[in-house]
Amino acid sequence: MSSQRLSDNITVIDAPINGKTGILGTYLVTGEKNAVIDPGPTSQTRGVIDEMRKLGVKNLDWVLATHIHLDHAGGSWLLLNEYPESMLYCHPKGVAHMVEPSKLRDAAERLFGERILEYGEIRGVQESRVQASRDHEIIDLDGVTLEVYWTPGHSSHSQCYFEPDSRTAFVGDAIGHTIGDGGPVRPASPPPHNPVQALESIDLIRSLDPETLCVAHFGAYKDPEMYLERISSRTRLWMRLAEKIVDDGMRLDDLVALTMREDHELKDHIKGVEGADHSVKPSLLGFYLYAKWVKNG
Numbered sequence: 001m002s003s004q005r006l007s008d009n010i011t012v013i014d015a016p017i018n019g020k021t022g023i024l025g026t027y028l029v030t031g032e033k034n035a036v037i038d039p040g041p042t043s044q045t046r047g048v049i050d051e052m053r054k055l056g057v058k059n060l061d062w063v064l065a066t067h068i069h070l071d072h073a074g075g076s077w078l079l080l081n082e083y084p085e086s087m088l089y090c091h092p093k094g095v096a097h098m099v100e101p102s103k104l105r106d107a108a109e110r111l112f113g114e115r116i117l118e119y120g121e122i123r124g125v126q127e128s129r130v131q132a133s134r135d136h137e138i139i140d141l142d143g144v145t146l147e148v149y150w151t152p153g154h155s156s157h158s159q160c161y162f163e164p165d166s167r168t169a170f171v172g173d174a175i176g177h178t179i180g181d182g183g184p185v186r187p188a189s190p191p192p193h194n195p196v197q198a199l200e201s202i203d204l205i206r207s208l209d210p211e212t213l214c215v216a217h218f219g220a221y222k223d224p225e226m227y228l229e230r231i232s233s234r235t236r237l238w239m240r241l242a243e244k245i246v247d248d249g250m251r252l253d254d255l256v257a258l259t260m261r262e263d264h265e266l267k268d269h270i271k272g273v274e275g276a277d278h279s280v281k282p283s284l285l286g287f288y289l290y291a292k293w294v295k296n297g
């Protein structure tokens with residue numbers, strides 16, 4: 001467990017899940033009021049709360065979800081219990097699922113199987129403690145503000161937060177994941193994924209002119225232009241490859257093989273990273289199903 005101060009008002013908390021750190025970054029934003037961005041799944045949120053106690057955080061006003069997937073917002077109920085004055089904030093499409101999380105659990109089970117046991121208890125939150133977001137809304141923490149931007153693509157309920165003083169963007173999964181230690185970015189694209197919307201969201205994030213990108217999985221990056229260029233060019237390449245495979249009537253495994261041939265940087269990078277090749281296939285599935293949907297409706 002560790003936490004690191006990124007600016008006067010921003011601290012990243014890296015609480016472990018199943019003993020591993022560096023999986024999902026939780027961001028604490030502090031003014032007179034305080035907010036936590038992406039508390040993680042319940043098992044991780046316990047560590048986040050311990051770290052907040054150590055940091056002397058007495059009050060919490062907002063639990064801000066970049067989207068409602070369990071690995072980002074599953075432990076929200078625990079933070080809301082710990083800080084009875086706090087409210088959960090998420091995209092309007094996510095509110096009902098945060099209150100009644102059975103669909104979220106089913107979707108995570110389909111994707112991760114038994115591994116969702118690592119998430120810990122899955123529990124809904126009281127409807128009266130959830131506020132639906134509005135695009136371009138401003139969250140005022142008295143001394144620091146966060147701007148809210150809807151950024152669909154990874155999911156229909158994805159949103160980013162932007163802190164204009166330090167020009168920090170908290171992007172969730174909107175611009176993909178890093179593979180290994182700051183390596184090239186992989187689209188975060190298990191189905192249902194919309195790569196056209198994802199590209200528009202990447203452009204929106206670029207238009208904010210951020211100085212730091214806080215990527216959920218994982219890290220704060222100081223060279224946004226390079227990062228955003230990599231993720232958008234890779235997204236365009238994977239879209240082209242998926243379209244070709246679907247046009248030729250071929251299967252997902254063929255797309256995986258073709259991508260490993262055509263995406264040289266990815267191929268070189270994942271060589272040394274344990275488990276990275278497994279994570280590429282579910283990401284490509286999102287592109288494959290999107291290409292099929294475009295072709296066949």
Ligand SMILES: [Zn+2]
Nearest residue numbers: 071072173216
């Ligand atoms: Zn995620």
